[in-house]
Amino acid sequence: MNKYNVTIGMEVHVELKTESKMFCSSKNGMSSFVETSEDKGLEPNTLICPVCTGQPGTLPVPNKQAIEFTQLAGLALDCELSKDSKFDRKNYFYPDLPKGYQISQYDQPLCGKGSLEINNKKIGITRIHLEEDTGKLIHPKGTDYTLVDFNRAGVPLMELVTEPDIESGAEARLFCQKLQQICRYLGISDADMEKGHMRCEANVSLYKKGEDKLSGTKVEVKNINSFKFVEKAIDYEIKRQAELLEEKKKVVQETRGWDSNRNATISQRIKETSADYRYFPEPDIPPLKFTDDYIKNLKKELPELPAEKAKRFGKQFKLPGDDVEILVSDKNLADYFENVVSELREKIQSKEFDIAEDKIVKSAVNYIISELKKHLTESGQSISDIKITPENFAELIGFVASGKINSSAAQTVLSEMYKTGGDPSQIIESKNLIQVSDEGELKSVVQKILDNNAKSVEDYKKGKENALQFLMGQVMSDTKGRANPQVIIKLLKEKLKGK
Incomplete structure (x- = not known):
């Protein structure tokens, strides 16, 4: 394999979340x-x-x-927007194509060259064009016939083609994930691969070191329905082609499908060329023309994109890169975090909490990334589904950061909030979870635990630090988790030192 370099280009189809279909008034099944x-x-x-x-x-x-959604995607990817564009007929016959041709774009796409940066490397975008989706073939189990569902036929389908700049399955996977992020930030598509909103195809070829990167035979890999399979399918295809070349066999230019059950690509058909589709301008749709003012106004609609948001979060909130990456990976999660921070600032300004802003923001990030994300994963929900308002979440964070409740109690409160959407102060009161930090109140509890655990006391004196943690656990248990851990440790050490 070391004898060969890899050339990969991606073709990504994205169903757009418009109200109606591409060329008619029928409702788009993706729309709200x-x-x-x-x-x-x-x-x-x-x-x-x-x-x-x-x-x-x-x-x-x-x-x-x-058309506007496609152009917004182009602007987000630094593409040149075409001032002159048109639609074309792509002729082929298949049962899910009701007209016997597809209205697509051939030589004048809406968007020209652009790029998307991943891991400090720019992946070139060749073009982005717009077309209509096909219907869906359904093969009922145990039958010898096929059914056609035309609900998807005519749904707007954006197709993005990259330059052959990708060099591994991992890079291809990251590219597709970043593209999905951008589509979601723009609000043009949910881009959910498992639901078929986003479909990735890879063109893979190998060439000997020192030769032209396009000198290898290109194989197209289709039927990839998850980011994990994008990487696995490409890695398998690289290995397959390398083995053929090592055995002095020919790599056939063809279309292969990814079979996730066999973890292999399977030959489907010989790859068509553009000549096979007999493209010609769509006679029923006039050419499209766009002015400088139109493009200027469209640019104003661009939201803050993931890369820009990540830079701002890192600078504004002084967050580590890994935390920023998690927060901006989901626009709704990033928005929720910012709303929580906004609520925290109000509470600090109103003197409800007397805590440094950077400290409380860091606490908010930790609870969102660890505790809240844990609940989301377990319930299978997204951040937009939850009952906890940013105001209530901010209040909970304030209680933790100010020492009103400890981390153990905070998890109990958060769990209840997640189920009911309840107010944290009411939950704390009803469950009697306010943290006890009064040394006078805790001294008697600590003394009782030491008297009842003579062996652990001896173990600690012999240098066994675990004994201290055990004793602290006993105090926490006795106080039903309400005792301040820092105060307990202080009192235990004082008492043990005096024994």
Whole structure:
């Protein structure tokens, strides 16, 4: 394998979250305007009309929102926006393509060259164009026929093509993850691979060191439905091609599908060329023209993107890189964090909490990343689903940072808040969780624990530090977790020193 270098280019399709389909007024199943989406049991062939099913005499009308969404993606990826663009017919015959051709773009895409940076390396974007999605073939188990669901037919589909700059499965995976982030930040797509909103295809070839990077035979790998499989499929294909070349065998230019059960790519068909599709300009849609003012106004709609937000979080909140990465990975999580910080600032300014801002923000980050994320993972929810308001979460963080409750009690309160969305102060009061820091109150408890655990006292005197932790645990148990751990340790050491 060391004899060969790897060339990888990605083709990524993203279904856009528009209200209606690409060339007709039928509802888009991805939009919030449709109450039940495909994965929730939408009946087949209920989001269709004569246009998206290719009935004779119908005419397509381009979806303005889909065009703007594609151009926003282009701007986010530093692409050159085309001032002159057009749609083309891509001719091929397949049961899920009702017209017998697909309206796509060939030589004048909406977006030209751009780039996306991953790990301080720029991956070039060749183009981003817009087309319509196909229907979905359904193969009922135990039957000898195939059904077609046209609900997806005509849904706006953005296709992004990269330059052959990717050199490993891991790089390809990260590229696709960063692209998903950008789509979600822009609000143009949920880009969920498992649901088919985002479909990644890899073009993989190998070449000998010293030769042209495009000199190898390109193999396209399809049917990849998760980021994990993007990496696994490419790594497998690199290994397969290297073994063929080592055995002096020919790598065939073809399309292969990823089989996750076999962890292998399987030959599907010989790869088509653009000539096989007989592209020609779409006669029913006039060319598109965009002015400088249009592009200028579109740029104003760009939100703060993940990379910009990460830089700001690191600088503004003085957070370590790993924490920033987790927070900005999900726009809703980043927004929730900022709302919590905003609430904390208000509480500090109103003198509700007398704590340094950097200390309380760090505490908020730790609880969001560790404790709150744990609840989200266990429940299978996203941050936008939770009942805890940023104001209540900020109040909980303030109670912990100010020492009103200890970390053990905080976990109990957070668990209850997650279930009910309740107010932390009421939960603390109802469960009697206020931390006891009064030394006079705790001295008698500490003395009782020492009297009842003579062996642990002796062990500590012999240098066994674990004995101190055991004694502290006994005090915590006796006080039902309410005792201040720092005060307990102080009192235990004082008492043990005097014994």
